[in-house]
Amino acid sequence: MRLLILGLGTAGSRIADAIAEPTDRSTRSTAIHAIAVDNDPEVLESLTNIEREGKVYFPKDSISDPTLLTTTFTIDEVKARLRSYDAGGHDAVLLCAGLGGGLIDLVPHLVGIIRETMYEPVFALVTLPANGEGQERLKRAASNMRQIRAILDGVIVFDNQLWLDKAREQIETAIQQKNQATTERFWLPGTPEKISTDPYDVVNRQIAQRVQLLIQAGEVQDTPPQMVLDTREILNTITGMDLITIGLADEPLNDQSRMGFFKQKEESIVYRQERAGRIVKLAEKAVFRDISAFCELSSARKALILLAGPEEELSMKGFMAVRKWVDDSINGYELRSGDSPVSARYGTHVAVLIVLSGLNEIPRVSELDQLITEKKTDPQ
Numbered sequence: 001m002r003l004l005i006l007g008l009g010t011a012g013s014r015i016a017d018a019i020a021e022p023t024d025r026s027t028r029s030t031a032i033h034a035i036a037v038d039n040d041p042e043v044l045e046s047l048t049n050i051e052r053e054g055k056v057y058f059p060k061d062s063i064s065d066p067t068l069l070t071t072t073f074t075i076d077e078v079k080a081r082l083r084s085y086d087a088g089g090h091d092a093v094l095l096c097a098g099l100g101g102g103l104i105d106l107v108p109h110l111v112g113i114i115r116e117t118m119y120e121p122v123f124a125l126v127t128l129p130a131n132g133e134g135q136e137r138l139k140r141a142a143s144n145m146r147q148i149r150a151i152l153d154g155v156i157v158f159d160n161q162l163w164l165d166k167a168r169e170q171i172e173t174a175i176q177q178k179n180q181a182t183t184e185r186f187w188l189p190g191t192p193e194k195i196s197t198d199p200y201d202v203v204n205r206q207i208a209q210r211v212q213l214l215i216q217a218g219e220v221q222d223t224p225p226q227m228v229l230d231t232r233e234i235l236n237t238i239t240g241m242d243l244i245t246i247g248l249a250d251e252p253l254n255d256q257s258r259m260g261f262f263k264q265k266e267e268s269i270v271y272r273q274e275r276a277g278r279i280v281k282l283a284e285k286a287v288f289r290d291i292s293a294f295c296e297l298s299s300a301r302k303a304l305i306l307l308a309g310p311e312e313e314l315s316m317k318g319f320m321a322v323r324k325w326v327d328d329s330i331n332g333y334e335l336r337s338g339d340s341p342v343s344a345r346y347g348t349h350v351a352v353l354i355v356l357s358g359l360n361e362i363p364r365v366s367e368l369d370q371l372i373t374e375k376k377t378d379p380q
């Protein structure tokens, strides 16, 4: 999939940068172009995967007064960047931002600009602030969510409250067992010697893995999938589908199961059952635990299942069981699925990715929304 990413603010820029990081798996049919817009020059400077021309400094005060000369000036710059990056065409645009932040205020304006010249769907990937960030931020996030939901083709929700806790746990474990195996297992950013201790880095990496896996699914691969999932199908799952969540669970393979060639010869019923069980277990983990924001399967109208890993480990039996489970559980009839048999990183892991869209409720979003509903009904 060819994706044009626009990172807004600190969170958005850092997330865009993480998604733009080249992976071993990407081929020519995947193209990511990323632009970052922030009011903090240091943040822009620290981005390593977005080229210099893609970094735009936007003075903070300008947002409150769109008539200021600087606003026009910078917006024109963003506009020019968008045009130059889109010369080759994209399948979709993804705006990334922290919901409680300041630069998300640019979204309505930018969506207008994008829709002037592009017909492709425009999505947002947003982070919900953690409870500890205070009422004001939570309320801001709620009203921003209301505003952007109405004008976008879909909003992918990532709950910082949920993921920062997980990240801190992972960092602690990684520091305790400072060896390469651990670093690989958790896919922490940085080299094995240098473990990142910024929980946001870990969260951003989690976000990036989900997006990267999804956009690479539709591309031409060395090993052809048994069930192909193309870009159009991925977009059909999420376009016009309001709130979206993405779950991803993976498991490292031990050396024995990596020797698939020998294994096939002596494949036993027990082993076949184990592989099927692993797929089911990972799917449950992706939905119930490692989901971008907690939600009920039954509140989704559409879903997409993607299996990734070495071909021989992608159990068809497990896949069919997961398909049936998700199909029976969602509140709709549109379920798409595919597999992505690969080498490289996923050669050492089996992963199950599940996208849920058309969600009529994400409890944490409703909780935040309640904060501003209460405020409005309060006569004070």
Ligand SMILES: Nc1nc2c(ncn2[C@@H]2O[C@H](COP(=O)(O)OP(=O)(O)OP(=O)(O)O)[C@@H](O)[C@H]2O)c(=O)[nH]1
Pocket (backbone or CB within 6 Å): 008, 009, 010, 011, 012, 014, 015, 038, 039, 060, 097, 098, 099, 100, 101, 102, 103, 104, 127, 128, 129, 130, 133, 137, 160, 200, 201, 203, 204
């Ligand atoms: N996942 C993730 N969330 C972040 C990150 N940095 C900040 N956040 C979250 O995003 C929200 C918005 O913060 P910023 O992105 O700094 O906001 P901004 O748009 O830059 O605007 P300012 O308030 O002017 O800095 C915060 O409330 C945090 O919850 C990050 O690197 N990753």
Ligand SMILES: [Mg+2]
Pocket (backbone or CB within 6 Å): 009, 010, 011, 039, 040, 101
């Ligand atoms: Mg900031």
